[in-house]
Amino acid sequence: MLGNYLKITLRSLWRNKLFSVVTIAGLALSMAVGVGLVSGIKDNFDTDHFHPYLDRTYRIITDATTPEGQTSWATTPEPIASAIRKMSAVEKLVQVRQGGPVRVLSEKGEQLIDVTFTEPSFFNVFGFTLSAGNAEAALSSPNTVLLSQSTAFQLFGGNDPMNRSIQLDGLGVFTVAGIIREPPLRTHLPLKAVLSLQTARSLEKTGALPVTSATWSDYKTTATYALLRSTADAASFRLSLSKFNHQVQANNHSQSLTFWAQPIDDITPWNPAIRNDFHAGMNWSGINTNLFLILALTVLAAFNYTSLSLARSLSRAKEVGIRKANGALRNQIFGQFLTESTLIALLALGIALIVWYNVANSGWLPQAFRKPTFFNAQLIGWLLLYVVLTGIVAGAIPAGLLSRFQPVQVLRNLQTMRLFRHVGFYRVLIVIQFAVTTMLMVFVVILQDTQSQTSNRLQRIIPPDVVLLSLRDEPAATLKHQIEQLSQVKNVSLTNQVPVYQAMEQCTLRVAGTTSPKNLSAKRIDPNYVPVFNLTMRAGRNLPSDMSATNEQFILINEATARLLPGHTPETAVGQLITLDSTMVRIAGVVVDPAEQLGPPQATVYRYLPEKATLLAIQTRPGQAGVVADACRRIWQQNVQDRLPDVSIYDQKITADMQGGFGQVNAFFRFFCMLVMLVACLGILGISAYAVDVRTREISLRRIVGASHSEIIWIVSKTFLQLLFWAGLFGVPAGWFCGKLLRDRMYNTVDLGPTNLAIGFGLVLLVGSLTILSQTIRTVWMNPVKSLRSE
Structure with missing residues (x-):
């Protein structure tokens, strides 16, 4: 019985080469990622299993x-x-x-x-x-x-x-x-x-x-x-x-x-x-997330097989009718189609292993993913189970529907399997695939735009000629004095944090006339902080240059802190007495906080605490940041022989940090989006190719009665284009929702406007349309006489 199933399956795959290539390629792409995720899960469970006791x-x-x-x-x-x-x-x-x-x-x-x-x-x-x-x-x-x-x-x-x-x-x-x-x-x-x-x-x-x-x-x-x-x-x-x-x-x-x-x-x-368990691997939440990604990719790729099988229901239904007329039972028909889908999944797994092995050892991935253990018996067992589940997911619906047909109904006339009032079930699957693709593409566009906007804002708020020297618990006085003697240096500030990062330290604000204290963030600065980082005063003035290093008298605040003061605006907050922790200080000015342009407002105070500074911020003359950075390294090595200097150029460091964080997230979502789009396009490619083949007679007749090339292409393509628009109807709001979740974390740097939504959907529509046209444009070269010769 099984040998007969395999023989029929191989013949069917050979007769329908396009169907075979599309389904195997789609499954192989998704299963290549699945192999990597399964391997990662197994490696996670194998952690420390090489220890002898x-x-x-x-x-x-x-x-x-x-x-x-x-x-x-x-x-x-x-x-x-x-x-x-x-x-x-x-x-x-x-x-x-x-x-x-x-x-x-x-x-x-x-x-x-x-x-x-x-x-x-x-x-x-x-x-x-x-x-x-x-x-x-x-x-x-x-x-x-x-x-x-x-x-x-x-x-x-x-x-x-x-x-x-x-x-x-x-x-x-x-x-x-x-x-x-x-x-x-x-x-x-x-x-x-x-x-x-x-x-x-x-x-x-x-x-x-x-x-x-x-x-x-x-x-x-x-x-x-x-x-x-x-x-x-x-x-x-x-x-x-x-x-x-x-x-x-x-x-x-x-x-x-x-x-x-x-x-x-x-x-x-x-x-x-x-x-403190930093290298324990994934927790169950991460494992479940990986399992969900495996399932999601497999289901999306399996949709191709399901939709193509249903689109080819006319020829397959006749096959089912003939076999049933010859005595085949329903469970035998069902087993035949599941065997076919499982064999396709097994072939896809072989290709997926080759793809994953080459990608994993190409240097594109982090070191942790470059050593897949393909030949481990347990892993092979997992992958075979993965194949069986994929085959069941892909073949269950076509097998169930086609094995249910009655021979008399099938052999009389069956154009295609229809569900939902004349809407082919395969169309629903196409809509689902492209809706997911649209959601991901919209989110990728929003992410990319967020990175671009953040980069542009950083260029506006970060001065280009500032060098940072980490003090690393070393006394600042000698280093600061020697650096100030450099001819390329304009100013030097003692601080513990640069402006674009939100403050990490905390302090308590008490205002006269109120009973409950408020928790604020704090940064340590000196009077040179404002000019070195080119900050703008919203109201008031900078810290006095003759402040006492041991007696804190004045502070600066940002606008978010000013709004916490009852009955005050940034302008009226200047000159007010407040208590920070147990020290009474006066507000000298309100500064425009650059961090508020990159994230949610955070009430912050700027305190003159030079003895607690951890960083020297050095303002250089235009174009001299590199020279001063080298000089800082030499000065450090002259004064601190047993430690290496930690010197960076401010704008380069922030840009690198931003690109590192955004870049990894963007790269992951771009890869995942491209993979889902490719799988979806493979599906619609096969179905549109099949639609052209089964409508050959109709197309030929329209050509004979005078239909133009463009009319023929439109007639064949419009159904699939409508599906893309239906996908956009569901995918764009889903992408907007994902973007909203991002904006809730990143505040106003995330643009959810119609432009980004339109670009995301437009890219999917363009790629999908080109995929459809790559097949429907074949109608232009059809010879009506040749097509109708046998009629």
Whole structure:
């Protein structure tokens, strides 16, 4: 029976080559993305499965209880290690302290590398191995570092990194003593540069790192892992750990710390309730989102098969009628069509694997997606299940409808399957496909316009000749004085944040005559801040140049803050006395806040607190920003020998940050939109081609009675063009709604006007129309005599 099904399927595919190409191509494109998403989901579940003692390795979780509530952390206080080592169930213990991103100076220049501190037992507990060097020796020495293979290549290229030196900014110079092989699977412990935990404790003494090794109140930096002697010890270990608790004082209130053990196999999928778990992979929400994308793409591509099958219902119905007249049962007909759709899905999967493999290894995708594990048995099982589900989704409707036909009705006369009062069901599918495409295209146009508008606004509000130098906890006085001596420098300001970013610090506003305080955002500035960043005063004046650095007297506010003052406008707010935290200050002026042009208004005050500044903003003479940036680096290196300078040009930095954020989002939606559009166009291409074929006699007769080429093309095309307009009727409002969700987050930079909506729909209409015309224009070259010869 199955062999007969396959034989009939192959014959049908060969006889209808266009139908076969269109359906297989559409499914292959969507399934290529599906393969990547399925592979990503599987890799997520396989996280850390290369460790040798997966079933008896546990991470200690800290539950911190405060008056505000309880929070869970993937890290622990470092002093807990001594207590856990004494537990009889524990064979080995290892602590891993994250040092965060550190600037590294090597032979290939300056890089940003994540640094980790740990103990020699790390390589006994986990499955990481070295391709060169000795882990025990490297993690017992204070001046050596282990690098991952990717980090070594990043820093040294193809040269041998062993025994080379690198400078870790603020930490010192270290010798490369080993190379860590890249793990075969994902891990929640990605290693780049690994130092000894003893090195971290030495750096604490010099002030290069915060002191956490002997502090119970700091439980947010170091992860603790225990390797049990056997799986049978898990219950006793959990019990011992649950009895251990500690009271600490932090932020003027007491905290109660309790602990519990999490198997490392349970780290992924990520549990959002556990904080500081930065590399745990996707949570169930992300997994479900990927599954939804797989289903959505597969359904859209399967629509092509469904719609083409229904459009070809005349020829297939006659086939069904003949087979039923010869004794075929309905379930046999149903099985035949499902076999056909499943075989098409299997062929599409083969093409999809080739497409995904080449794309994933081409360098277009992030590193995490470049190693699909196609030949893993479990993954192949998932993909085969994906094929079967795709075949069922694609073939269920045609199989159900066509297998239901009665032989007498079919063989008498059946033009096509009609539903919804003479509207072919395939038309509904086309409308759905192009409505989704229109929604995505409208949203992509809105996104692109938002990026363009934001870029234009940034060009208007960002001065071009400002250099930023991060102080990085270094005293500002000497650096500021030397930079001010440069002939290319006009002015220097001490601050902690540039104007285009919304303030991160908070303070409390109290106004005379009111009872409830208001929370405000705050930026630290000095009197030079306004001229350096070319800010405009809405009312009042700038801060006085002779202000006391120890006695805060005047502040600036933005217009959003002025509106919070009862009964005042920006003009009348000038000169008013208010209380910030516990300090009474007078409002010197109201500044036009550039951040309000890029996002929702945020009530902000600008306070003169020079001793808390973290940034030097340097206004240069026109065209001299690059020269001053180089000079700042030299001045820094002369005054701060053990740390690398962090210098950037203001407008270039902001533009790069904006393009990085917007660019990634835009690229994703453009790719997804183009994929959906291509699948939809493949569907309408096949159906329009089939419509031309089945209307050959009608077209020939119209040609004979004198119809022009344009009239013939219009007659054949108008039905499909009407479907595109119906799709726009549903897709444009859906795209507008998506844009509204974006505007709710980004405020007035998002334009939902008719222009963007029209451009989005116009692009879909243009591409769809060209696709239809590519087939309907064939009617121009038809020979009526040849077409009607057999009539």
